Every structure is written in structure tokens, then in C-alpha cells.
Amino acid sequence: MSTDDAPEAAPADPFAQLDWGNQIFEPEKIAALMCGRAHAAFLGMHYHAHGGDWIELALPWREDLVGVAETGVFASGPIISLLDNATSMSVWCRFGGFRPQATLDLRVDYMRAAARGATLIGRGECYQIKRSVAFVRGVAHDGDPADPVAHVVGTFMLTGPSMTSGTAS
Amino acid sequence: MTLDEQIAALPPYALSMGMSVERIEDGAPVLALDFSERVLGRPGFVHGGAISGLLEMAAIAALRAELARRGNPARIKPVNVSIEFMRGAGHGRTFALGRVTRAGRRIANLSATVWQDNPAKPVASAWMNVLLAG
Numbered sequence: 285m286s287t288d289d290a291p292e293a294a295p296a297d298p299f300a301q302l303d304w305g306n307q308i309f310e311p312e313k314i315a316a317l318m319c320g321r322a323h324a325a326f327l328g329m330h331y332h333a334h335g336g337d338w339i340e341l342a343l344p345w346r347e348d349l350v351g352v353a354e355t356g357v358f359a360s361g362p363i364i365s366l367l368d369n370a371t372s373m374s375v376w377c378r379f380g381g382f383r384p385q386a387t388l389d390l391r392v393d394y395m396r397a398a399a400r401g402a403t404l405i406g407r408g409e410c411y412q413i414k415r416s417v418a419f420v421r422g423v424a425h426d427g428d429p430a431d432p433v434a435h436v437v438g439t440f441m442l443t444g445p446s447m448t449s450g451t452a453s
Numbered sequence: 454m455t456l457d458e459q460i461a462a463l464p465p466y467a468l469s470m471g472m473s474v475e476r477i478e479d480g481a482p483v484l485a486l487d488f489s490e491r492v493l494g495r496p497g498f499v500h501g502g503a504i505s506g507l508l509e510m511a512a513i514a515a516l517r518a519e520l521a522r523r524g525n526p527a528r529i530k531p532v533n534v535s536i537e538f539m540r541g542a543g544h545g546r547t548f549a550l551g552r553v554t555r556a557g558r559r560i561a562n563l564s565a566t567v568w569q570d571n572p573a574k575p576v577a578s579a580w581m582n583v584l585l586a587g
Contacts, residue, residue: 297496322493323500348469359466360531361506368502387501391535 297321309381311339315373324369327362337378338409338422341370345401356400360434363404363424364392367436370408371420375440378410378418384444385418393435402426404433416442454521456482462517467510470503474514478550480522481515486547499542501577504567507549508579509534512563515551516583519561527585529561534581542569542576559585 299321315331318324319341327349332340343366351359368387376382398404407429408422418440423432454462459474459482471487486492486499486507494500513529520527550572551565563581568574 299496322490323503326491348465351464351466353465359464359506360509360534361466361470361502364505364509364534364536365500365502368500368505386541387538389535389537390501390505391533393533394531397530 309376311373311377314376314382315339315341318369318373323365327365329366329369332405334377337374337411338407339370339373339377340405340407341366341373343404343406345398345403355397357397358404358433360392360394363394363398363406363434364390364436366404366406367392367408367422367424367434368438370406371410371422371436371438372408372440374408374410374420374422375413375418378413383442385440385442388417388439388441390436390438395432395434398424398426398433405429408436413442418442454482454518458521459514459518462514463510466506470506472507472510475548477518481518481551481553482511484511484514484549486549488544488546497543499547499576501536501538504538504542504547504577505534505536505579507547508536508551508565508567508577509581511549511567512551512565512579512581513583515553515565516556516561516563519553519556520585523556525585527587530584530586532560532582532584534579536577536579538577539575542567545569547576548572554580556585561585 311334319329329343332342349362350356406424410420412419421437424434425432475483475485492503549567554562561583566578567576
């Protein structure tokens, strides 16, 4: 993890080297790539599990990510980052390939504070993709999916041409 | 609250992300986020989660200032937040200012906007509801 300020785009950034059109889509590998750089790497996010239209990322608790120093509860910022990334990647899972997209909106409900020291699991699910917009939802929990820490709904704008795995761009 | 008091109230997450208090504007603090690898999303742009975190910090900071003016020591517990992203935030510093729409006895309704060079061209905005716990 680099903590250096990098005002210029780092040439080694794996995201920048991603061949959107020709890359074979493997959620586990792409999640590792996306979590191994920049903001997600700083937070310590990593791949957990995936299915046909969902993916789970994990975010271990860390002292410098807490929102209230006295209680040690996770700040809400890292929870949003976790859910943003998980829901974003769930769109690729459902689509079965890459396509460039941008977060249009996210709404997060906080049900309770995460337990101090507990690893958060962020689950993102894409339940519909239309021509311009992908619709997502998800939860963050610290061990029991039935007792979530947070719930999210959101939309992503599809910003480029459709690209399925294995086809030329 | 003074500038120094607002700075002292920033939680560990805000500090580790590179957030600071730039100035006080109409009683509410303007927060600033430095561009760095740790807030980077897609190449060249600030991550949406980092922008969201900045929006929430600004909204909470504005409420903290308002509660201090009233001498209200209530704890602040977030209930929900909704964020709209209007344009990408590139290199350079990113700023955020929160507003208290209404602070009642148990609930406060807040909003916040984020911008870079021009406050009239917002990067993102949010509304947020929080519980005030005695």
C-alpha cells in the first residue's frame, strides 16, 4: 500500500492497464485487482465471495478508520466505500463482463454500529440493468447477514459502450 | 466552536483520509480533503466513498457547531444518508460544507455539498438524518 501523494496517475496502476474489451471476466481476480490499489487498498478491502449477480468484499476493522475514538466504532465513510465497490462490481457480475460506469447515487441506512474489531462484509447485488442505468442494493454486516449494520440502494450510470468478455473493443 | 475546536473534533477516519478544517463559514466549518493515493478511485478521480465520507463529516461538523451554540451535549448517531454524484473530482483539493436544515429534540436533518474550484459547480451533494441521543 502506498501512502505517498501521487498527483500524476501512477503508470503501474492496474486499473489503467485494464483491457476492458478483451479481459476475461473473473470476479475474484478483478476484485483482487480493484482492491489492491488506491482508496480500496488504503482501507484494506479484499475479495470474500461472489455469485451470478452479487459479490461480497471484506473490510477488516482498523484503529485509524473509526468514527468515534472513544467507542472505536467504524466510521460510516469506509462502510460507504465498501458498499460502493461491492455494488459497483455486482453490476459486472450480472453483466458478465466489464463496462465503464459511474456512481449516480447511493442511499445508505445505518441500522446499528459495527462491533469494535469486527471485519465488515459488504454484499452488493445488481438486480436490474437497463440501457443506461444499473440498479443495485446491498448490506454490510459484521458476521450475521440477518442483523446488518447498514443497507444500501443505488444506481450506476453506464458511461461507455457495452463490452462483454472476450470480444474486441 | 472555534476552528481549533472543530479540528480537534475530527475523528481518526477523517485525519487518516487527509481531511482538515479550512475555515469557518457562517458558523459552519468548511472541510478540505487533500488529493492523494489513499482517496483515489478510478485513475485521476477521487473515490465516491471518499467523497461520501467527506460529505458526512461536513454535515456532522455543521451540526456539532449548532449543538455547541445551543449548549446541547447530545451524542450524534447517523440514521441514513443519500448522496448524489454530479461530476468527477480530479486532482487538487476538495471542499465540503454542511448545513443544518433542522435540529429538533431527537432528530436533526442535515445537508452537505462538495466542490473543488467553484462552489456553484458541485461535485456531489447529500442529505442526512441523525438521531440526537441524550
